[in-house]
Amino acid sequence: MSDGADRASTVGGDERFEQVLDRILDGVFALDTEWRFTYLNEWARELVHDAVGEADAAEELVGRTLWEVFPDARGTTFEERYRKAMRTGESVTFDEYYAPLDVWFEVRAYPSATGLTVCFRDVTERRRRREELEFRETALREMYDVVADRESSFEARVDDLLRIGQRVFGTDYATLSRVQTRR
Structure with missing residues (x-):
């Protein structure tokens, strides 16, 4: 001054x-x-x-x-x-x-x-929302890649999807209780 x-x-x-x-x-x-x-x-x-x-x-x-x-x-x-x-x-x-x-x-x-x-x-909330959207987009892209992988067996794809689910939801384990097919 x-x-x-x-x-x-x-x-x-x-x-x-x-x-x-x-x-x-x-x-x-x-x-x-x-x-x-x-x-x-x-x-x-x-x-x-x-x-x-x-x-x-x-x-x-x-x-x-x-x-x-x-x-x-x-x-x-x-x-x-x-x-x-x-x-x-x-x-x-x-x-x-x-x-x-x-x-x-x-x-x-x-x-x-x-x-x-x-x-x-x-701008904390704006950044957190953007990071959350990017995280979800990455998870959806990974899930699409797993489902679209025709070289992997059904069981391998399910295991990969469960691992993605564990990471996304922050759980120690993931299970699939039933697979129902259309007849």
């Missing part, structure tokens, strides 16, 4: 602007060129509270560095991409997992001459 006037304009300035940012469901925070917080919207403040158990108000974080508040972010993709944005002056977009919260974030960071503005959202 260069002086007190900058802080006043970002933290205690235009309340309407802050209200607009607080209504956004994405987290938004701003950093100066020394990596100190100059602004956090409501969602970002809640995340900080959840992540480190402190700071309910933006004023409590303003002036503290990102690396002081989130020491676990050092050496991660977050640090690498934020530093790249500041160094090159080009925006960066990435998805990254943040282990302390067990959350995947979609992050967009916008550099300027005065610092970095970061917008982020929790």
